[in-house]
Every structure is written in structure tokens, then in C-alpha cells.
Amino acid sequence: MNLIKVRDFFQKVHMANCIDVASFFGTTPREILCYIEHWEHKGCLIKCTKKNQCLKTCNLCSKISAQYYRWHKQN
Numbered sequence: 001m002n003l004i005k006v007r008d009f010f011q012k013v014h015m016a017n018c019i020d021v022a023s024f025f026g027t028t029p030r031e032i033l034c035y036i037e038h039w040e041h042k043g044c045l046i047k048c049t050k051k052n053q054c055l056k057t058c059n060l061c062s063k064i065s066a067q068y069y070r071w072h073k074q075n
Helices: 003-013 018-025 029-041
Strands: 015-017 045-048 068-071
Touching: 003 015, 003 018, 003 029, 003 068, 015 018, 018 029, 029 045
Parallel strands: none
Antiparallel strands: 015 068, 045 068
């Protein structure tokens, strides 16, 4: 896996979280976060609000799984 493959994944699906991407590539969310942070720093990925808003009454999801990223088309 490399930066280009992660870029291509987001260009195809448009929005995902670290767990979705890690599952696709068969790796850990922590490793994927490094790639995501690179593309976010470049302005290609944008943090989005959670896909499904919760009432914050439980602790079933972690911050890493709750944060979604959207591919930002650059002109």
C-alpha cells in the first residue's frame, strides 16, 4: 500500500473513515491515519462530521472510527 493507492481509494468512494480504508487494504486504522493525514495536509482530504450522528450515550465507537474524510477535488 502507498499514498497513491489511498488517493485512488478516496477518489473512488469519495467518503470513508479509517476503519473502512484499513479494512479495504487489510491493515490497521493507525497506519491508514498516517496516509490520511498526508492527504489532509495537502488539502485533498477534508474532515467531515460523522456520517451517523449519535447521542453520545455510549462508548462503542472511538474517535478514529467516528471521523470521516471526504476527497476534495482540486481545480
